[in-house]
Amino acid sequence: MLEKCFKLKEHGTTVKQEIIAGLTTFLTMAYILAVNPNILSASGMNANAVFVATAIASAIATFLMAFLANYPIGLSAGLGLNAYFAYTVCLGELAGEEDPFKIALAAVFVEGIIFILLSAFKFREQIINGIPQNLKFGISAGIGVFVAFIGMQNAGIIIANDSTIVGLGDFSDLNMLLALFGLILISALVYHKVTGGVLIGILVTWVLGMILQAVGIYTPAEGTSLFPDFSQGLQLGAISQTAFKLNFGWAADHIIRFIAIVFSFLYVDLFDTVGTVVGIADKAGLLDEDGNLPRVGKVFFADAAGTTCGALLGTSTITSFVESGAGVAAGGRTGLTALTTGVMFLVSLVLSPVFLAIPSFATAPALIYVGMLMVFSISKVKFDDGDLADSVGAYLALIMMPLSYSIATGIMFAIIGWFVIKIIEGKIKEISPIMWAVDILFVLRIIALMTDFQ
16 A cells, blocks of 8 residues: 555655655654744744644644655755744834734635645746746855854853944853853764764753753743643643634734735745755755656645645644755655655644743754754855846845844845846846746835834
8 A cells, every 4th residue: 555655666765764764754843843833922922822823734734645646755844934933023013912813814715725726836946947947046154144143042052232233242151151052062972973863962951951940050030840740641732822813804904914924925935845855855866857846736735735724723834844865765665655754743742841942942942953954055155146136136135134133135135226226237138037026016015014004
C-alpha cells in the first residue's frame, strides 16, 4: 500500500529511510510548537489554544503535502509570518481594536482562500516568475534580520533606549545570558550535524534555566514558572478560544485597511513558500531537467489549504519549512517522510504542558539562528550587475524591515524603490504587468496610510 501510494522504489528509498527522515524533519522544526504560542500570545491569544491549533493545522497541511504532492516537506506556522501577525498587525496596525487577533485571523483566512484560487489557476507561479530574483533574495534576507531582531528583543539582548531608540541589554540579566548560551549551543550542535540541533538547544537552555530556578539563582516573572504544570491536564479544549473566531465585521467596515493587511500576508507568504519549496526540491533532486518542479500546483494547494485551516483553528499563516531539508539530507524523498512528520505533530498534542512552559530566553536563540539562515540569501544578490534598481530594491528590503519593524513596509519600499529606479534608468519597458499591478496595490496602501482610513 505504501509503495503504491508514495512510489518508494521509483524514488530509490525505503519505508525505514522515509520514517527516519520524517522524524528528523519533525525534530528540526518542532521548535515552532514552543515559539509560535510565545509569539502569538503577544497579540492577546491564549497560548494553549495557539499550541493546539498549530499542531493540528501543521498535521493537516503536512498530510496534504504527503498525499497530494508526494514530497518530503513539512509545514507549520511560518516564522516571520507569525511575527508579522502579532507585532505588526495586531500590536501595530490594529492597536486599540478589540481582540485584534480575530481580525488578523480573518485576513489570514482570506489570504488562504486567495492562494487556493491562485494555485488552481496557476496564477501563483506567474506572480513569482514576475518578481526579479534580487528582490526575492533581499526580501528573504530582510525577513531574517527582522526575525533575529525579535528574538534578541525577547531575550533582552536588545532593549529600548530613550537616547538611541535601541540599545544593548544588561549582562547581569540571566535571561540575556541564557539566551546567548542557547545561541552558542545551537550553533555548535548544527556545526557538528547533530539531528534536531535547534530543538535540543531550546530544551537544554530551558533545563539549565530550571536548574537555576531550583537552586534560587533565577527568578522567573511573577505568576510564572519554568517547570511544566500537568495539574490542569492537556487543555485541548482551549482551542475553543481561537477556533472560528474570525472577525469579518471589522473588515467590512474598514475594507481598505483590511485589503492592505491581506495583501501583506499574501505577498510575504509568496516568497517564503516558493523559495523554500524550490530549495528543498533542488537539494532532493526533485527538479526536472528544465529546473521546474513537477506537481508544483499541488504543493501550493497544500500550503494554501493549510493556511485556511490554520486560520479557522486559530494560528497564523502555515507555510513550508526550510528545516525539511534536514529530512531530505537524511534520505527523505517522498510523501511518506511528510506523513511521518504530520503524525508527530499530532503526537505532540499530549505534550502541550511541556512546550508551553518553555520560556522566551530558550526560544529566542532559535529565532536568532533561523534568522541567520534566512539572511544568507543576501549573498545571492548581484549588487554589481549594472542594474541599480535591483540593488536598491534588495537593499531597501533588507534595511527597512527591521528598522520599520514591519515586513510589509520593507516589501513596500523594496518594490516601489525598484519601480522608481527602473523608470529613472529608462527601463520602463522591463516592468512586467505583474509588477505594475503590485506597485499600484502598494501605492493604494500608501494612500490609505496617508489618509488614515477608518
